């Protein structure tokens with residue numbers, strides 16, 4: 383596994399993108415809406431890892447509710463895996479609670495699965511695998 387990205391919940395991409403561009407010294411290379419999750423995402427490349435900024439597109443969305451409870455800040459960490467279904471089975475067998483039973487389509491051309499933070503020392507954890515384009 384490698385760290386694919388770290389997700390950060392923000393109220394406004396309009397404010398957060400230029401701020402992160404200034405801090406990281408690199409431009410946001412992609413913004414993408416994931417309608418099924420009610421989020422607008424913005425990505426920054428840092429070596430082999432990325433920073434993903436997440437803004438809610440709905441008042442009741444997961445990111446809106448997260449910010450309401452905890453404020454802006456770190457939302458999740460994502461690990462890249464080469465065989466997501468196999469990793470999901472392994473995690474389930476190890477007793478981790480998966481938040482989706484099947485891989486679902488996430489941002490940045492990825493299959494993703496989230497694991498409940500209760501079972502991972504308080505950190506919402508994402509497993510992701512690049513979607514094969516062939």
Ligand code: ZN
Pocket residue numbers: 387389434458460508
């Ligand atoms: Zn993510």
